Amino acid sequence: MENSGISRGSRTLVIAVAIAALLIALYSVFSQLSAPKVYDADDTEITVSAGDRFSVKVADDPDGYRWIIAEPRPDPSVLKAAGERVVTAGRPPTGSGTARYLSFEAVRPGRTDLRLLRCRRCGTGAADEKGARSLNFRVTVG
Secondary structure, three states, X not given: OOXXXXXXXXXXXXXXXXXXXXXXXXXXXXXXXXXXXEEEOOOOEEEEOOOOEEEEEEEEOOOOOEEEEOOOOOOOOOEEEEEEEEEEOOOOXXXXXXXXXXEEEEOOOEEXXXXXXXXXXXXXXXXXXXXXXXXXXXEEEO
């Protein structure tokens, strides 16, 4: 057997490290492909497949305004709410506020409207509050 200058143990270690790097890369790609899609406030037309999960990302206002799903609510046979999470972007005073991710699940093929409302009290008449704002999305589930 020819001696290549690399011991069997070193060769095994190099192979193990290469395999680990490949597995990490594959995991990263798979995670990004399977992660729920995130849409921004500007994405007014959303097209997804039945069974898909997605989120709409909106900025909460530091003055106490937040985003909610408004009336009329989306058709529940097409789209259902699947929770929300809030992510803080830094600590005050350098932080730029928070981002709210409203999550949804596409139930079955169809089309529905999704309306979000930015409000402070968010009760009856919230759409008429000073500073209230709404966003409208057309969601098509194929």
